[in-house]
Amino acid sequence: MVLDSSVMSVSISRLVEDFDTDVATIQLAITLYALVMAALMLTGGKIGDFVGRLKIFRIGLVIYAVGSLTTALSPTVGVLIAGWSFVEGAGAALVLPALAALVADSTEGPSRARAYGIIGGFAGAGIAIGPLLGGWVTSEFTWRWVFAGEVVFVILVIALSGWITDAGKPQPFRLDVVGAILSAGGLSLVVVGVLQSGTWGWFQPKASPIEPFGFALTPFVIGAGLAVLWAFFSWERRRKARGRLPLLDVSNLSRPVLRSGLSSLTAQNLILLGIFFAVPVYLQVTQGMDAFQTGLQLLPTSIMMLLAAAIGARLVSRFGSRLIVRAGLLTIALACGLIAWTIEPELASVPFAIGMALVGLGTGLLASQLGNVVLSSVPAEARSEAGGLQYTAQNLGSSLGTALIGSFMIASLSSAVLGLAAEDPDIDEAVRQQTTTVVSAGIQFVPPAQAEAALLEAGFPPEQVDDLVDAYSEAQLTGITAGMLTCAGIALLALPVTRRLPGRPERSSPEAATAAR
Numbered sequence: 001m002v003l004d005s006s007v008m009s010v011s012i013s014r015l016v017e018d019f020d021t022d023v024a025t026i027q028l029a030i031t032l033y034a035l036v037m038a039a040l041m042l043t044g045g046k047i048g049d050f051v052g053r054l055k056i057f058r059i060g061l062v063i064y065a066v067g068s069l070t071t072a073l074s075p076t077v078g079v080l081i082a083g084w085s086f087v088e089g090a091g092a093a094l095v096l097p098a099l100a101a102l103v104a105d106s107t108e109g110p111s112r113a114r115a116y117g118i119i120g121g122f123a124g125a126g127i128a129i130g131p132l133l134g135g136w137v138t139s140e141f142t143w144r145w146v147f148a149g150e151v152v153f154v155i156l157v158i159a160l161s162g163w164i165t166d167a168g169k170p171q172p173f174r175l176d177v178v179g180a181i182l183s184a185g186g187l188s189l190v191v192v193g194v195l196q197s198g199t200w201g202w203f204q205p206k207a208s209p210i211e212p213f214g215f216a217l218t219p220f221v222i223g224a225g226l227a228v229l230w231a232f233f234s235w236e237r238r239r240k241a242r243g244r245l246p247l248l249d250v251s252n253l254s255r256p257v258l259r260s261g262l263s264s265l266t267a268q269n270l271i272l273l274g275i276f277f278a279v280p281v282y283l284q285v286t287q288g289m290d291a292f293q294t295g296l297q298l299l300p301t302s303i304m305m306l307l308a309a310a311i312g313a314r315l316v317s318r319f320g321s322r323l324i325v326r327a328g329l330l331t332i333a334l335a336c337g338l339i340a341w342t343i344e345p346e347l348a349s350v351p352f353a354i355g356m357a358l359v360g361l362g363t364g365l366l367a368s369q370l371g372n373v374v375l376s377s378v379p380a381e382a383r384s385e386a387g388g389l390q391y392t393a394q395n396l397g398s399s400l401g402t403a404l405i406g407s408f409m410i411a412s413l414s415s416a417v418l419g420l421a422a423e424d425p426d427i428d429e430a431v432r433q434q435t436t437t438v439v440s441a442g443i444q445f446v447p448p449a450q451a452e453a454a455l456l457e458a459g460f461p462p463e464q465v466d467d468l469v470d471a472y473s474e475a476q477l478t479g480i481t482a483g484m485l486t487c488a489g490i491a492l493l494a495l496p497v498t499r500r501l502p503g504r505p506e507r508s509s510p511e512a513a514t515a516a517r
Helices: 002-010 012-018 023-051 053-073 077-105 109-140 144-163 177-200 218-241 250-254 256-286 291-319 321-342 349-376 380-423 429-440 448-457 462-493 510-516
Strands: none
Touching: 002 012, 002 023, 002 077, 002 109, 002 144, 002 256, 002 291, 012 023, 012 256, 023 053, 023 077, 023 177, 023 256, 023 380, 053 077, 053 144, 077 109, 077 349, 077 380, 109 144, 109 291, 109 349, 177 218, 177 380, 218 250, 250 256, 250 380, 256 291, 256 321, 256 349, 256 380, 256 462, 291 321, 291 349, 321 349, 321 462, 349 380, 380 429, 380 462, 429 462, 448 462
């Protein structure tokens, strides 16, 4: 499931070419994949309690395989979105909470921390393999083979799933349908609002389909999503007060460690998916790299994430989760700043590689801690629910990361193009006004040659197209830099939410041990 996202990230250019679409559509597919998982994760965890965690683990894998096969065979981008974003996303929403609960049920104390460190390591391995393997397969053959291979892999996992012991006992089936609809609807509205902000505008309307009170539709959609989520929490409290089984026991969110862990997970994936959207756009659109070359550039991130996740699980007994997570966030902020500094017309290979390695180091440290923190903060009977919350937070962060960073990049690109065109004395006033009209209608990240062809087709004077393309190319670098600096800022803003994470374990002194005896 990690492999999927990384393959899509390095295959953006090929997907755009194969389906004759644009970067924004592939951004939509990536966002929807994470959004579907986030929206259905709580429901998936609760269904696992009703049906049995191991059984729903297998059922979810079958659904996931159907989605992978549909994606591999997709003739249009619409079928790709249906198979990957929706069917695979729904399968993952059943698998992941069950996975978290099965691991938690079979381990305790330090062994659980090591188990989640191993899971973080395997996630790192997926990220390590994904860009390189996916990039190679995409460049030499087609990205479709990756998804066809997942079907074979799922069959293997199901065949070996008899090794897994399910300690949980199925509960009577009493699904909170209203709660499921409210949670999915609220999350969807928030993410769609953020996703469309680059097109609609945040407040000042751009290509907004309607303009309530003269404003863009974006804040109204996001506000509606927040209102639906408020209704969801109210419904869950009322349902529990009446003695009925809620989709989410809201009282668990009163646990400070759980809230801090979930907030940190959201920030982790928001930053990581934002980086994994911005960097491939830089490498493929402005540097002209193919999927395999992009995978090679992302390899330092993948390797360091794998190593840091494995090492971080062993450091928790000495330093505590809070210090390790904070070190990870500071490392990510430093990395994003370094990468932003390297965003130039020519790739600065060594500083860029160092920055990507630091991204892997920081995210690996976070991944080694947060899963165990969340699952260990609740009693055994709430582990499926906590697993659902864990992956809801992660995938909400993922969908927001792609949507939010993408919208900031587009907004910065638009502003920079208009600013550079206004400053260029070689561009006529009439051409500037024509440029403003085109940019206001929507602008995307495309290679300079494609931008030149589009400008000529739109009727721009041929003698001024070169100046406009130069301005557009420079504006692309500005937009990508803004995306990376936004990721750095989010990492720093996330530091305060870590204050309730477990600190360094206290070591008993000899005097305390004697007193205890």
